[in-house]
Every structure is written in C-alpha cells, then in structure tokens.
Amino acid sequence: MTLRDIINKLLRRQPASASTARERLQLVLAHDRSDLSTELLDQMRREILEVVAKYVEIDMDEGAVSLETEDRMTALVANLPIKRTLNGQIKLIEPSQQQDVSPQTAESIDKNSQ
Amino acid sequence: MATDTRVILICSGKGGVGKTTLTANLGISLARQGLATAVLDADFGLRNLDLLLGLENRIVYTAQEVLEEECRLDQALVKHKQESNLSLLPAGNPRMLDWIKPDDMKKIVNMLKDQFNYVLIDCPAGVEDGFKNAMAAAQEAIVVTNPEVSAVRDADRVIGLLNTNSIKPVKLVLNRVRPKMMANQEMLSIDDVTDILALPLLGLVLEDEQVIVSTNRGEPLTLNSLNSPAAKCYSNIAKRLQGEDIPFIDPAEENSGFAAKFRKLMQTKIF
Ligand SMILES: Nc1ncnc2c1ncn2[C@@H]1O[C@H](COP(=O)(O)OP(=O)(O)O)[C@@H](O)[C@H]1O
Ligand SMILES: [Mg+2]
Numbered sequence: 001m002t003l004r005d006i007i008n009k010l011l012r013r014q015p016a017s018a019s020t021a022r023e024r025l026q027l028v029l030a031h032d033r034s035d036l037s038t039e040l041l042d043q044m045r046r047e048i049l050e051v052v053a054k055y056v057e058i059d060m061d062e063g064a065v066s067l068e069t070e071d072r073m074t075a076l077v078a079n080l081p082i083k084r085t086l087n088g089q090i091k092l093i094e095p096s097q098q099q100d101v102s103p104q105t106a107e108s109i110d111k112n113s114q
Numbered sequence: 115m116a117t118d119t120r121v122i123l124i125c126s127g128k129g130g131v132g133k134t135t136l137t138a139n140l141g142i143s144l145a146r147q148g149l150a151t152a153v154l155d156a157d158f159g160l161r162n163l164d165l166l167l168g169l170e171n172r173i174v175y176t177a178q179e180v181l182e183e184e185c186r187l188d189q190a191l192v193k194h195k196q197e198s199n200l201s202l203l204p205a206g207n208p209r210m211l212d213w214i215k216p217d218d219m220k221k222i223v224n225m226l227k228d229q230f231n232y233v234l235i236d237c238p239a240g241v242e243d244g245f246k247n248a249m250a251a252a253q254e255a256i257v258v259t260n261p262e263v264s265a266v267r268d269a270d271r272v273i274g275l276l277n278t279n280s281i282k283p284v285k286l287v288l289n290r291v292r293p294k295m296m297a298n299q300e301m302l303s304i305d306d307v308t309d310i311l312a313l314p315l316l317g318l319v320l321e322d323e324q325v326i327v328s329t330n331r332g333e334p335l336t337l338n339s340l341n342s343p344a345a346k347c348y349s350n351i352a353k354r355l356q357g358e359d360i361p362f363i364d365p366a367e368e369n370s371g372f373a374a375k376f377r378k379l380m381q382t383k384i385f
Binding site (some may be wrong): 001002004007016017018019021022024025026028031032033 | 253262263266267270271274296298299300301302303306379380382
C-alpha cells in the first residue's frame with residue numbers, strides 16, 4: 001500500500017485507477033490463459049466438489065475452485081472448507097487412509113503452456 | 115553476406131499501439147549503427163510502413179511480385195534515401211491475404227537473410243492468419259503494448275502464441291508512457307505490465323506529440339529529431355537490441371522539481 005492509497009482511504013476517495021486496472025487484468029488473464037470456457041470451468045468445479053464430497057463432508061456453499069496466475073503459470077486452486085464434528089475432529093464420511101487430513105486447501109498445478 | 119541475421123517480429127495483438135512506428139524508428143536506428151537492415155511490411159491489409167518511412171512514392175514492386183517471381187528481390191527493395199543501410203520490402207495488394215501462406219513468408223525472409231543483419235517484420239494486428247504467417251518466418255519477437263487494460267490483454271494472447279511456437283527471446287516495449295499519469299497511479303506502471311505479462315522489458319517509449327509530426331513528414335523521429343523524448347527511447351531500444359547496456363529511463367524522473375518529488379513520495383510503498 002502506498003502513501004497515496006492511505007490518504008485516499010482517509011479521505012474516502014476512490015483508489016487510483018491503476019490498481020483497479022491491475023486487479024481486473026489479473027482476473028481476466030487467468031481465464032484467458034486457461035483456455036477453458038466458463039461452462040467447462042463450472043463443470044469441473046462441480047465434479048471436483050462431488051469427488052471430494054465422497055470422502056469428507058465439505059461446505060458446498062463456501063467451497064471455491066478458481067484459477068490463479070503468476071508468472072505465466074496458471075494454478076487451479078481449490079479451497080474446500082471441511083466441516084468438523086463437535087469435538088473438533090474432521091468429519092470423515094467414509095473411513096479413509098488419510099486420517100490426518102488437516103489442510104483445507106488442495107492445490108494442483110497445471111503448467112499452462114499456451 | 116550476413117550469416118547470423120536476426121529476424122524479429124514486431125507484434126501486439128491490438129491495433130494502433132505503435133508497431134509500425136517502432137518498426138520504422140528501429141529500422142532507421144539500426145541502419146545508423148551501420149547494420150544492414152530490412153523492414154518487411156507484413157500488414158498486407160492495411161500497409162503503411164512505406165508512408166511512415168516516406169517511401170510511398172518510390173515503390174515499384176512489392177513482396178507479391180517477388181513471390182510470383184515477376185521480379186527479383188533487389189528490384190522490389192526500396193532503399194532509404196538518407197539511411198542507405200535501410201531497405202523496405204513493401205506489402206503487396208491486400209488480395210495477397212487470400213493466398214499467402216506461412217511458407218511464403220519463410221521464403222521471403224530467407225531471401226532477405228542473405229543480405230541483411232536485421233529483418234524487422236511489421237505485423238498486422240490480431241492473432242489470425244496474417245499474424246501467424248508472419249510468425250512462421252521469425253525467430254524472436256518484440257511485443258509492443260500500451261499501459262492500458264485492452265492492449266495488455268491482447269498482448270497476453272500474442273505472447274501465448276509466441277511461446278507455443280518457440281519464438282524466443284520475446285521482449286516487451288511499452289509505448290505511450292505518460293509519466294505524470296503513472297506518477298498519479300492513474301496508469302499501469304512499468305512493473306505492473308512486465309509482471310503481468312512476465313516479459314523482460316526491452317524499453318519504454320514516452321508519449322510524444324512529435325511522433326505525429328514525424329508521420330506527417332514521413333521522417334521517423336530517429337532520422338532527424340533525435341532530441342525528442344520518443345526518439346531517445348527508440349534509439350535506446352536499438353542499442354539494447356545490439357547488446358548495449360543502456361539504463362531504462364525512470365518515468366518519474368521525467369517530471370522534475372517539487373511536484374515530481376511529492377509524487378514520488380506519494381508512491382512510496384508503506385506496507
Ligand atoms: N509514443 C507515441 N506518442 C504519441 N503517439 C504515438 C506514439 N506511438 C504511436 N503513436 C501514434 O499512434 C498511432 C498508431 O501507431 P502505429 O505505429 O500505426 O500503430 P500500429 O502499427 O500498432 O497499428 C499513430 O497515430 C501514431 O502516430
Ligand atoms: Mg501498423
């Protein structure tokens with residue numbers, strides 16, 4: 001954050017447009033680079049959630065699967081909050097080998113070489 | 115006879131960002147450094163490299179007649195009056211678009227390689243056949259863009275295609291930089307654009323009214339107006355292409371005095 005951003009915040013002014021441009025570009029390019037249509041991406045998101053839901057109970061409303069891009073590398077990032085039982089344990093629907101599924105984020109890197 | 119000719123594609127995706135102006139100015143600058151340079155107008159639909167170089171009245175034959183073997187290459191090449199190291203190979207009739215293939219571009223460029231150190235290919239806008247034909251003939255590329263969302267987005271598409279076609283190195287020229295707007299953070303910064311596109315910077319070109327004056331005259335700035343802000347940028351780019359280590363200008367330094375210092379302070383990163 002720059003001095004200017006802080007002053008803008010204090011004065012409740014709109015942020016300078018360059019930062020808006022940067023954010024919008026990052027989003028639109030992640031999609032452009034993925035070569036996946038919105039429909040395909042949606043379908044993939046649904047299927048990923050379905051598969052994961054077979055093993056752990058996830059919060060379908062909070063779950064998010066998105067594309068993020070850095071340095072021309074696009075990553076498919078799934079953030080799937082796992083519901084916990086009252087005693088704080090992760091609730092496994094079916095017994096699975098991985099008893100210590102603690103991180104709630106699954107990442108798979110897709111080397112996007114377009 | 116040149117053996118290690120560099121064939122450089124000058125492309126952008128979006129139209130009107132400054133490809134042709136860059137091609138003309140780089141052509142003059144490289145020629146001035148004593149390098150035999152050919153500029154090839156590959157924008158067959160909307161040719162105007164001839165106009166920017168002031169050579170429009172001296173065209174007899176074009177790339178079309180060369181390909182159809184109606185003339186020899188040297189009959190079609192138009193030598194620049196003041197910079198005899200520079201030659202233009204003009205684009206033919208727009209109907210060339212109907213039949214020209216990647217192999218035709220390769221054939222033309224291979225002929226040029228025999229005589230020149232540099233071949234600069236002025237690309238059409240877009241990512242369709244015109245661009246792909248031109249890309250087939252090149253080894254390296256300069257992507258021109260402006261610090262604006264649409265231009266950067268289109269540049270990204272082109273970079274994707276260049277990468278899949280193993281064109282390298284690919285370097286960036288950021289054109290129409292307005293230091294004041296950048297200082298006020300109302301324009302994407304140099305770092306923003308190089309980060310987003312993940313390309314090394316070859317140079318930036320300042321927004322400069324003289325560019326228009328020079329196109330009116332058909333005399334690229336690097337020919338006669340070396341003191342204009344954009345002309346310096348163009349000749350720096352030419353020197354960097356030749357491997358010279360020329361520091362980048364800092365747009366913030368382009369404004370001097372208290373106002374600039376204040377703007378710089380405002381840009382200081384706090385967190
Ligand atoms: N650095 C600059 N400052 C001011 N005007 C510029 C600059 N670069 C290009 N222009 C103007 O932008 C327009 C498009 O330039 P041009 O080189 O024809 O773009 P392209 O070949 O990419 O379509 C022209 O009118 C040109 O004069
Ligand atoms: Mg052009």
